[in-house]
Amino acid sequence: MTERLYLIDSEQFICTATVTACVPCDKGYAVELDRSVFFPEKGGQPCDKGSLGTATVTDCQEVNDQIVHYCDKQLKVGKVVEVVIDQQRRMDIMRQHTGEHLISFFAWDTFKAFNVGFHCAMDYATLDLDKPLSKDDVERLENLTNDYALRNVPVTAAIFDSEDELRDIKLRKHTEGLTAPIRVVTIEGADVCTCCAPHVRHTGEIGLIKIVGAIAYKGGMRLTFLCGGRALRYLQGLQNELEELALMYSTSFELLPAAIRKQGEELSRSNKELKQATARLDEHLADKLRHEAAVVRGIQLIVTDVGNVEARRLRPLAQGTLEGKSLSVIFAPWGEQVNYIAACKGVDMDMNECIKAVNAALNGKGGGRGDMAQGSAKLTCDLSDTIEQLRHYFERLLG
Numbered sequence: 001m002t003e004r005l006y007l008i009d010s011e012q013f014i015c016t017a018t019v020t021a022c023v024p025c026d027k028g029y030a031v032e033l034d035r036s037v038f039f040p041e042k043g044g045q046p047c048d049k050g051s052l053g054t055a056t057v058t059d060c061q062e063v064n065d066q067i068v069h070y071c072d073k074q075l076k077v078g079k080v081v082e083v084v085i086d087q088q089r090r091m092d093i094m095r096q097h098t099g100e101h102l103i104s105f106f107a108w109d110t111f112k113a114f115n116v117g118f119h120c121a122m123d124y125a126t127l128d129l130d131k132p133l134s135k136d137d138v139e140r141l142e143n144l145t146n147d148y149a150l151r152n153v154p155v156t157a158a159i160f161d162s163e164d165e166l167r168d169i170k171l172r173k174h175t176e177g178l179t180a181p182i183r184v185v186t187i188e189g190a191d192v193c194t195c196c197a198p199h200v201r202h203t204g205e206i207g208l209i210k211i212v213g214a215i216a217y218k219g220g221m222r223l224t225f226l227c228g229g230r231a232l233r234y235l236q237g238l239q240n241e242l243e244e245l246a247l248m249y250s251t252s253f254e255l256l257p258a259a260i261r262k263q264g265e266e267l268s269r270s271n272k273e274l275k276q277a278t279a280r281l282d283e284h285l286a287d288k289l290r291h292e293a294a295v296v297r298g299i300q301l302i303v304t305d306v307g308n309v310e311a312r313r314l315r316p317l318a319q320g321t322l323e324g325k326s327l328s329v330i331f332a333p334w335g336e337q338v339n340y341i342a343a344c345k346g347v348d349m350d351m352n353e354c355i356k357a358v359n360a361a362l363n364g365k366g367g368g369r370g371d372m373a374q375g376s377a378k379l380t381c382d383l384s385d386t387i388e389q390l391r392h393y394f395e396r397l398l399g
């Protein structure tokens, strides 16, 4: 069994060790040592990375109580190598993990919410609670956790040789199925739980603890959090984005919410005015189309292109053109497509059939009801020629 030095000193980043096995595998070479500072991936926590002599360790797993280091180079069994882990990576992961202990402790101690899951990725970490917390409670949890971390109390680990020795200790979490010796990690005055991972030596090393997400999850809540440098970089990113936004609004970022609210109000007013102006414009346009309309056998016929008009305006516009016995087929190019509508009044025609004829001419799609149907097509041909052909078609239909 590999001697696990991370269990004794979590901030030992280098050691020497003897290679006890090295076999080729799909990840390169699986190397075992008599002792190692490497923490293998387990308990929702990523493994250490680093090197064994000149070989790079890309992955580290626990297999049958052995720590297996996956390397890019073959190492001779019996050789003594320098074992080095990526210190920054280890410290970053330990900050997240120890931060998780503190958040879990206060969630349990203050809100009776129990930690039922933990996952630490390389850019965020999550923990799952078995009951939901309010927004205010999440903020209170964040404050309690940070206040305690600032006390910079020791984080220690102790090994217990039997379950009996644990009887008088109030554990937050006792992992099921553990057999002695059992490792218990204690954050002085706060969290006490069984755990086999490395932690920072003092809570001050965790740095800032920022809960950046709280969503309902499996009847409880999933908290996303960042500790130390991750929290700092997150806040720096937010500040940069806010400053950029503030610059766009020509204000300071403290005044940004007020500036955005004001812009929203102005936009809402403008939209209302635009809607009213468009409705008036469409009334005039409908008047003009009616005046220019042809009359075929006593039926007013409009088959025309009205230019850039949004699809949502076509229905009221078409309705506005209907007067007496009438048929209106209106086309409106919009970007790379053309929208069209067919509407009638006082004539025995099915607009679904009319729109089918237009669909066929323009290779478009659409439908509707008996007195009004709409469609659209990709604008690929000369629209004026097609409209001219369709005008003749509808004239013949009425004639």
Ligand SMILES: [Zn+2]
Pocket (backbone or CB within 6 Å): 097, 101, 185, 195, 196, 197, 198, 199
């Ligand atoms: Zn732990």
